[in-house]
Amino acid sequence: MRKLLMSAAAAAVMLGAAAATAGAATKACWVYVGPIEDFGWTYQHHQGLEAVKAAYGDKVETAYVASVPEADSERVIERLARDGCNIIFTTSFGFMEPTLKVAKKFPDVKFEHATGYKTADNVTTYNAKFHEGRYVIGQIAAKMSKTGTAGYIASFPIPEVIAGINAFMLGAQSVNPDFKVKIVWANTWFDPGKEADAAKVLLSQGADMMVQHTDSAAPLQEAEKAGAAGFGQASDMIKFAPKAQLTAIVDNWAPYYVRRVGDVINGTWKSQSSWDGMAEGTVGLAAFTNMPDDVAKAAADTADAIKTGKFHPFTGPITKQDGSVAGEAGKPLPDGDILGMNWYVKGIDDKLPQ
Amino acid sequence: MDPAVIFIILTAATPLLFAALGELVVERSGVLNLGVEGMMVMGAVCGFGAALWTGSPWLGLAAAIAAGMAMSLLFAILTLTLVSNQVASGLALTLLGLGLSGQIGEAFVGQPGVKLPSIGGIDPLIPLAVVLTAAVSYVLFRTKAGLVIRAVGDSHASAHALGYNVIAVRYLCVLFGGACAGLAGGYLSLVYTPQWIENMTSGRGWIALALVVFASWLPWRTLLGAYLFGTISILSFVVQTKAWGIPSQFLSSLPYIVTIVVLVIISGNRMMMRKNTPASLGQPFVPDR
Numbered sequence: 001m002r003k004l005l006m007s008a009a010a011a012a013v014m015l016g017a018a019a020a021t022a023g024a025a026t027k028a029c030w031v032y033v034g035p036i037e038d039f040g041w042t043y044q045h046h047q048g049l050e051a052v053k054a055a056y057g058d059k060v061e062t063a064y065v066a067s068v069p070e071a072d073s074e075r076v077i078e079r080l081a082r083d084g085c086n087i088i089f090t091t092s093f094g095f096m097e098p099t100l101k102v103a104k105k106f107p108d109v110k111f112e113h114a115t116g117y118k119t120a121d122n123v124t125t126y127n128a129k130f131h132e133g134r135y136v137i138g139q140i141a142a143k144m145s146k147t148g149t150a151g152y153i154a155s156f157p158i159p160e161v162i163a164g165i166n167a168f169m170l171g172a173q174s175v176n177p178d179f180k181v182k183i184v185w186a187n188t189w190f191d192p193g194k195e196a197d198a199a200k201v202l203l204s205q206g207a208d209m210m211v212q213h214t215d216s217a218a219p220l221q222e223a224e225k226a227g228a229a230g231f232g233q234a235s236d237m238i239k240f241a242p243k244a245q246l247t248a249i250v251d252n253w254a255p256y257y258v259r260r261v262g263d264v265i266n267g268t269w270k271s272q273s274s275w276d277g278m279a280e281g282t283v284g285l286a287a288f289t290n291m292p293d294d295v296a297k298a299a300a301d302t303a304d305a306i307k308t309g310k311f312h313p314f315t316g317p318i319t320k321q322d323g324s325v326a327g328e329a330g331k332p333l334p335d336g337d338i339l340g341m342n343w344y345v346k347g348i349d350d351k352l353p354q
Numbered sequence: 355m356d357p358a359v360i361f362i363i364l365t366a367a368t369p370l371l372f373a374a375l376g377e378l379v380v381e382r383s384g385v386l387n388l389g390v391e392g393m394m395v396m397g398a399v400c401g402f403g404a405a406l407w408t409g410s411p412w413l414g415l416a417a418a419i420a421a422g423m424a425m426s427l428l429f430a431i432l433t434l435t436l437v438s439n440q441v442a443s444g445l446a447l448t449l450l451g452l453g454l455s456g457q458i459g460e461a462f463v464g465q466p467g468v469k470l471p472s473i474g475g476i477d478p479l480i481p482l483a484v485v486l487t488a489a490v491s492y493v494l495f496r497t498k499a500g501l502v503i504r505a506v507g508d509s510h511a512s513a514h515a516l517g518y519n520v521i522a523v524r525y526l527c528v529l530f531g532g533a534c535a536g537l538a539g540g541y542l543s544l545v546y547t548p549q550w551i552e553n554m555t556s557g558r559g560w561i562a563l564a565l566v567v568f569a570s571w572l573p574w575r576t577l578l579g580a581y582l583f584g585t586i587s588i589l590s591f592v593v594q595t596k597a598w599g600i601p602s603q604f605l606s607s608l609p610y611i612v613t614i615v616v617l618v619i620i621s622g623n624r625m626m627m628r629k630n631t632p633a634s635l636g637q638p639f640v641p642d643r
Contacts, residue, residue, distance in 0.1 A: 035456060035552030037463040067553060151595075157602075182595045185602035191556040192547040194587075197366050201591040204358040216554075218547040221466075240466045240549060351599035 028052055028261045029085035030064040031077055033092035034190045040215030040234040041189065042066065044251040045091045045114075051254035052261045059265055070094030074101055081106040087264045089257070090114065092189070093158050099123060110269050112260060115160050117339050121271055126256060129277030130160065131167035131338065132306045133249035133285055134211075135313035136299050137231045138171025140246050140288070141209040142179045143295045144229055149180040150209035151202025153219055155189050157353040161213050163341045167313045168211060169348055171302075182207050183350040192218040203228055210244075220245060229290060236286040247299070248286035255281060275335060278307045314338055319346040359592060364480050365546060367584030369394075369538040371483045373562035374569070374576045375490050376534025381566055382494060383527035384507035384634035385433065388444025390535050391559025392451020393425040397539025399455040402550040405468040414468065415540045422536015423529050425451060430528040434521050437638045448559070456552040467548035477545050479537075484577065486534075491573035503527060507632035510639040520639050535559065568613060570620055570630045579616075583609050 030049055034042035049062055063085065068076045073095045080088050081102055087110040090099045096116035103111045103123045111123045119125050141150050150172065154161050165183065172179040182205060184198045191214075199210055199219035203226045210223040210230030217240040223230035224244035232238070232248025256276060263269040276282035285303055288296035305311035314337075316327020321344040327333045344352055373390050380387050400421035405414025425447060432443045470477065494500035505513040506523045514520050538558070543550055561583065569575035590605035621627060 037456065037459060037550075037552040039464045039551065043463070182597070184591050184594045185606070187603060187606040188556075190551075190553075192549065192551055192554050193366065193369075193542065193556060193558070196547045197362060197588055198591050200362045200365075201359065201588060202595060204356060204362070205592070205595045216547070216551055217466075217549055221547065221549065235464070239464065349597040350594075351597060353602050 025059050025061040026056075026087070026261065026265050027061045027063065027083075027085045028257075028264070029062070029080045029083075029088045031068050031073060031080065031088065031090045031092075031095060032064060032066040033068060033070065033094070034215060035067050036064070038190055038215050039217060039237070041251070042091070042215070044234050045089070045253055048253035048257040052257050055258045056261065056265065060261060068095075070098075074098035077102045077111075078105070081109050085109060087112065087261060087269070093156070093160065110264055115158075117159075117273075119271055119273055124260075124271050124274065126260075126274040126276075127160070127339070128251060128253075128282040129275060130249060130251075130283055131163045131313055132278045133283050134164045134167040135171035135306070136285060136302050137211065137247060137249065138168035138173075139175055139302055140291065140295060140299050141168070141211065141231075142172035142175035143298070144246060144291055145176075145179070145209045147206050147208045148176060148178065149182060149207045150211055151199065151205070151207030152181050152183045153195060153198045153202070153210075153212040153214050154183055154185050155214050156187065157185065159339055159341045162344070162352065163314075163338050164213055165348065166318075166341065166345045169345050170313060170318070173345075173347055177347075179347070181211075181348060181350075183348070185353060186214055188214065190215045192216040195219050196222050199223065200226075217241070232286060238286065238289065243290060245286070245289060246291055247288050250284040250286055252282055252284055275339075278303065279309065320344065321346055321348055321352075359588060363581065363584045363588045365477065366588055367580040368477075368480050368483045369541045369546060369558055370562050370565060370583060371487065371577055371580040372479075372538035372541065373535045373559060374565040374580060375483075375486055375573060376531035376538075377562055378566050378569070378571055378573060378576055379490060379494070379503070379527050379534075380531035381635055382507045382571060382632055383503050383524050384510055384632050384637065384639075385524050385528055386440045386444065386636040387426065387429055387433075387447070387528060387531055388441060388563065389425065389429055389447025389451065389559075390531075390562050391555055391557065392448035393422045393532050393535035394451075394539040394542070394559045394562075395455045395553065395555045396425050396451045397422040397536030398543040398554055399459040399462070399539075399550055401536070401540030402462055402467050402543040403458065405544055406462065406465065409468065411468045411470040411544050414544050415470065415537065418540025418544070419533045419536045422532040422534070422539065424532070426528050426532020426535070429532075430525050433638070434524050434528070437640055440636050440638070452553060459550045459552060462550040463552075465550070467543060467550065469548040470544045479541050479545060487573050487577045494573065504632070507634055510634045510637070514639070514641060521641065524639075535562075538562070564613060564617075568617055568620070570626060571632065572630060579613075583613065586612055 032042040036046040089112045091114045093115045099113045196218040199222035208228040212219045217237045220230045220241040224241040236248045238245045312332035314333040318326045397418035401414040401418030404417030405411045433440045510520045565579045568579045586609040
């Protein structure tokens with residue numbers, strides 16, 4: 001009996017954290033907030049890990065721990081540091097403080113924290129300009145919507161998500177100044193049932209464009225069922241909603257991971273803040289589907305303008321919700337203002353959770 | 355209230371109700387199975403896979419039930435035959451289920467699922483959950499079988515002395531609980547959100563466990579609890595779309611706050627708690643002792 005129980009526990013542990021084989025290679029490790037099979041955020045980071053493996057073969061050893069609760073992440077990060085990881089990528093905003101804490105204890109280990117804003121000598125931050133993609137989908141939504149209202153499922157009120165909502169709204173307003181957005185904060189990154197519930201509620205309240213900043217395909221499925229339309233998140237989700245997906249914001253971390261792990265192997269790693277976007281290919285858009293050619297053409301044009309740097313989604317002056325103005329006329333907002341964004345643009349009815 | 359919203363509430367509450375009803379019967383027989391989450395998630399992955407392979411969501415549902423039962427059988431062997439600790443085994447069952455389902459489900463990621471057809475615009479499992487509540491209530495309190503289950507749960511030694519096979523009764527109850535949890539999981543991956551994603555139960559098994567205590571081991575009260583929990587969860591979204599400025603963090607925690615408040619109120623009534631709590635809950639039984 002005890003044997004059975006032990007093997008059951010051992011199986012659970014092994015499945016939870018895949019351990020890598022031993023060797024003298026550079027060890028690159030990842031801490032994920034969700035399961036690698038979420039087909040969203042974490043899935044794309046894991047694709048990056050696979051790309052690192054493919055790029056360096058025997059020279060690199062990889063490990064990851066998935067589904068790490070943000071509140072419990074310090075223990076996991078510390079264990080990886082102790083286990084000989086040379087570089088550790090922590091891939092959720094909530095891992096920021098734990099990453100910094102552990103980094104202090106392990107000065108020789110390199111840490112890379114995704115979507116945060118605090119760096120140290122051995123802590124780099126890296127992020128992607130998802131708001132660039134969100135501006136484009138805002139334009140599409142405003143052109144495609146019949147009710148003039150989008151439903152937006154947001155996760156947590158952090159700058160990245162708020163900037164996403166604002167960029168979406170600015171894109172929509174560039175087409176229809178009276179465009180409305182109904183926002184629901186799910187207070188989770190990943191809970192398919194809850195995301196579906198939120199989507200159903202939004203669709204029942206008159207929204208016909210489904211936008212999400214949570215990780216599963218459930219909201220898109222609800223849009224498909226209701227005959228509405230929506231946008232995929234992190235991965236191309238067209239299979240889940242062949243009639244509803246207009247496009248998807250696709251994350252591609254592989255080039256960044258390959259570059260940074262290479263820096264560690266070559267001894268050229270330096271602490272920095274990296275923020276790539278559509279130009280570098282970190283943020284991509286899935287094929288424009290289920291829309292007339294002219295809408296697709298306009299969307300492609302906007303995407304190209306952003307890619308080539310001709311257009312910036314946050315170009316001043318931008319009127320905030322409270323009526324004050326941000327940015328200088330004709331100039332993009334400074335990066336710091338976007339990375340720390342804690343205000344809504346004018347035209348959003350929701351009150352920002354504090 | 356908007357009928358569409360009521361429908362959303364019923365959809366959200368039904369998986370909780372299935373899992374909670376199963377666990378209620380298990381606990382009424384004196385066994386505490388904390389592995390609901392693990393059985394549920396296995397039901398979800400096996401139901402999804404079977405529906406995908408056969409193309410039939412009904413076979414998927416059957417596979418979900420079978421998977422839940424297989425998991426509960428493992429638990430029954432560990433705790434009833436080998437008399438290991440129920441709490442530890444239940445927790446291990448949850449860990450095993452979450453890990454194993456992730457492994458099994460690797461091939462299903464990114465694949466749209468097969469949805470169970472709705473009959474007359476209603477998912478057939480929603481009324482079935484109400485029927486099951488009535489059936490559980492009837493069997494537990496109006497039949498001899500129910501009397502035996504409750505006797506085994508309240509005093510296994512007495513039931514044994516009267517000649518009832520305590521272990522066999524508990525095996526059947528645990529299997530029933532597994533079937534219900536598997537069905538709840540199948541509901542998630544075939545009706546609620548027809549897709550497979552690792553860990554897609556997201557703690558619903560634990561909520562089901564809490565609902566059983568919330569309902570003080572009474573079936574109709576379990577239904578009430580599940581619907582109340584669903585109502586508050588969904589209304590918190592509806593309120594958000596109205597942009598009244600109520601903090602969303604507060605709204606998100608509201609279902610849990612209400613659960614705790616009701617639990618406190620119920621536990622305040624000692625007579626009622628004593629009347630309904632299975633007295634042998636969680637205690638192992640060895641027949642020849």
